[in-house]
Amino acid sequence: MQVRLRRGWLGYRETGKDEVLLDFTRRRRLTLDEGAKTYVDESMYADVCFRHFELSNREHLHAVITAGLGDASDFAPVIMEHQLSVLDKARGRTLAEAKATGPGAMLRSLFSGRGKPADILMKSEAGGTAFVTAEGRPLLAYSDDGVRVAPSLGGQFVQFLRHRFHGHPLILERLGSAHRVPRDIQYSAKAMRGSPGSTVTLRLQSDTVVPDSGLPIGGYRRVVRGGPGLPDDATLERVTLGAAPDGASVREQRKREAEASVAAGRMLESVLAFFELKLQTDELMPGLGEAVQAIPDADVRRFREALSRPPNDKATASAMAPGLVALRAAAGRHAHVLKSFEAGARRALGEAPAARQLLLEVIQANPFFTGAYKDLGDLCVADWDMGAAWVCWDAARNIAPRHSLLQDVSGMEAMLAAEHPEYF
Template structure:
């Protein structure tokens, strides 16, 4: 695998490499206007002690369960993008809840009693909210088959390859992260001390039935090689056409020296605004410092406090920031834009307030553009990455949401604004340890 030669390091324990043939077939429901074509692909998979590597034609994905990260490597450019494993389980859990609500509504309205049934949601997303009826397991000829009622969910041949506990667990992770799979099926795979030479996973959704077939073509030892994805450079901002990705790619390249310089610059600008008597810029500089560091700036002396409190634009801004109702939020957007006319150097900080107001008004596209504008002026504001991540999360764009949050926490590790994200991750890990 020459494209990832830089990734190879020596490990004390040998890992196993598999070459898999994977096929996908969709049987659409009657009347469907579009049916996806059948797909065939070959994957080279490495099952390591606490990592999983999946190499396809254009990319390699390294799942590092020790750090709870995955790296997506572009084989052409030999660059990588790092993501959090929490984005996968986070999406699956929230999508499960969403589908449960939608399925209940469809059933209650008699539109489709079978659409988004609980067992199908569990199977498609590999999560459970609570224990459900176990699948029925039978032997049919040379196959072991898992049923939910009359529906086949999973089938594996009796030809099994002996595997260590670690290898079986990592193979189950491969299926979990790539296809989904009912928790009962994945648990059986993880505990089997073997790997099936062929299997099929059948999922049922509103559009029809999808069958994934996996055949192990070959097995070999990789002589103890393991993976260090950090050996490859991160993707440059020019490597993506998406403006959010561009901003995040720039941010992950920041060094501690960059961060130190940015903080000193922000402090110097605040001191200058106070010295020159610019009350609004001083107030916005205090806000900026707090959102950059998660810390309060040095206390103002009596004259400096008077300068800020007596500023008319600051008073008007304070009123605008108290808005809560839809009408007040809409008015606050206008008022904040008016206040910005009085700012000399820190008008971009006001866009943070406008962006959050627009997000609360449901204008998430406009909010996203404003957050990105702020990051062009100062890409070191941890609080903006928190807010932008929240915006992506509401749109179910979990990979970018977690990238935003990870960057923000790297800039300001102790920032209280990220406490809810830390708590959510702890809850996801406690409720769904099988993903890790």
């Protein structure tokens, strides 16, 4: 493996694999395809988000196994923090240094200032430092020799370990304070006991000082890769990398469509034109709510009744979904707007595949339908596919970066940055 440490970014390339660049300035992860001269640019938040929520998931597994009187040692909280490289701050995790020898001194070293046994013990070994759990299970060890580096690059090396190999945050913090790259590092307990890859050894083969430089993406073209259950790559690239339709132009187009629908007597179709404007650009036409209430049209009335209560429970969702399906013919060219609402009902009913298919049909009808990308990303989170979620949200942000529907995405990113600032 070749590792490059720079101010603001780092890169690593493993044998037979593409190079990965971590751009901390933009909080992005880039994967370079040298043969095709392309790169994929993804959010760094996706990986941190998975680790953040997976920690709670594994702690739940630990509680269930413990309640069943099973062996939960492989799911011990400190082990999970080590494997995911995230800290459960509520537990007040501690690391103690064993400075003395003998049973009594070792026992005293296990206690922090509050009298609580330390969760991780650091001890000196022949030519190195080792970290073990309070029960004695090895976590990580590194040699005392190695290459001295500037504090900023020492921090970047720890970032490389954190993002690529994980490691308990308290151990990585201690290693980062040494301002060096150890000659040898051994990870233990990276997986359940006996599993392949539970122990990993890193050994520094050579080091070279070269002039600092910017991200090595000159001559590369950015591409977007979605995957199963997402819009095709061509659509994602068009929406994520291209220019989004101008808001004023979209507004005028929707007004023309609504006027044509009114002239033809298709009142529901005209109403949905303005709902599409809202869901795409976040612009609400003045008086839309009053108009929906006042229009004496049976289809508009049924639409109003279907949306009268959010599908927050299965009973409401069960009533909403068939009502929206029945209105598709009357919706005409804006039937996909109904599908965007129906997708929410299907998700509330636990019909995630149906909801996903509806959202894909919405995007096929209007590739710049911001709300559909937002909801599709939410479905991906429910499937624990955080990378796909941010692919969808990146597309939505390029269409309407300040859309109110995206506020909770920004809120999640702010939470992750606050809870795990060491990643950024």
